[in-house]
Amino acid sequence: YAMLLSLIFLIVLVAAVVGFVFRHEIKTNFESNLDLALRDYNVTADRHSEAVDTIQRTLHCCGVQNYSDWERTEYFTQRGIPRSCCKSQDDCSEEDLKDVNKAKLKVFVDGCFFLVTSTMESKMSVVAGISFGVACFQLVGIILACCLSQYITNNQYEMV
Numbered sequence: 001y002a003m004l005l006s007l008i009f010l011i012v013l014v015a016a017v018v019g020f021v022f023r024h025e026i027k028t029n030f031e032s033n034l035d036l037a038l039r040d041y042n043v044t045a046d047r048h049s050e051a052v053d054t055i056q057r058t059l060h061c062c063g064v065q066n067y068s069d070w071e072r073t074e075y076f077t078q079r080g081i082p083r084s085c086c087k088s089q090d091d092c093s094e095e096d097l098k099d100v101n102k103a104k105l106k107v108f109v110d111g112c113f114f115l116v117t118s119t120m121e122s123k124m125s126v127v128a129g130i131s132f133g134v135a136c137f138q139l140v141g142i143i144l145a146c147c148l149s150q151y152i153t154n155n156q157y158e159m160v
Contacts, residue, residue, distance in 0.1 A: 002145035009138045016131060031113050035064050041075045041082065053084035059119065060087075061112040069111065071100060081107055 019026070034055075037048040056062055062085035063069030070076045070085075080097030083089065085107040096102045 002142050002149065005138050005142045005145065009135060009142065012131065012135065012138075027117055030116070031064060034113060034116075035069075038064060038069060039073055041073060053082065055112050055116065056082070056084040056108070059112060059115045060108045061085075061110045061115045062108040063111050064113045065111040067103065067107050067109050067111075068100060 034052070037052050040046075041049050041052055062081065067081060067085060070081045075082070076098075080094060080099075081103050083092060083097070085103075086092035086097075087106060087108060092106050096106045
């Protein structure tokens, strides 16, 4: 049991160190994947499209860097900016979404990349605290398991 807890503890420790060391690569990879999801955005119930819509609705953002990123997509030429970018669903017509100048007044202008990364960074202290707490419980479990094993080994030949 102590060995299993030690293995899990080491895996969590390595994951935390790798996440900290490669955080810039993770950001770059996220930005390129978000940009790719915008380019491949479509109306069907695609997981990537749903993720983009969810991010835009939840964080009140539009595009990667800003709302004009949608101009470079195939979706924009057909339908304009997606409705998930609209500040108010009632006040967002299809004609407004096809014109970038009109859309500027109707959609969120901030890009999602900065908002997602800043939200993640602001929550990192909570994640780090919870991870530290779990690691402490794992260490206590490892120590207690070793003590129990030692106690059992020492009293192996004792009469009952």
